[in-house]
Amino acid sequence: MSNKAMIAVALAGLMGSAAVMAQDAKKMDAPAKTEKCYGIAKAGQNDCATKSGSHSCAGQAKKDMDPNEWKKVPAGTCEKMGGKLEAPKS
Numbered sequence: 001m002s003n004k005a006m007i008a009v010a011l012a013g014l015m016g017s018a019a020v021m022a023q024d025a026k027k028m029d030a031p032a033k034t035e036k037c038y039g040i041a042k043a044g045q046n047d048c049a050t051k052s053g054s055h056s057c058a059g060q061a062k063k064d065m066d067p068n069e070w071k072k073v074p075a076g077t078c079e080k081m082g083g084k085l086e087a088p089k090s
Helices: 003-029
Strands: 034-038 070-074
Antiparallel strands (some): 034 070
16 A cells, blocks of 8 residues: 555544534533432432522522422432422412
8 A cells, every 4th residue: 555545544544533522512512400309318419499589599509309409410310219390389
């Protein structure tokens, strides 16, 4: 095989690899779909304020599985974990 042919094969391989890597990078940039899941947070592990207004920040849940506390979870997994997609009615 001549030097020109070997260089051409090497460049073709690099171009193909770059195209595959670019596609993988686009997939990684896509945000994962999530949803708020009420009633699954453990004490001190909630993601943000309660709807009832008992506190206004993450990490302030006082008890496990409080129905007013929520965590973000991958879409479609909340109810499988025993949670609810809506806060309880006041």
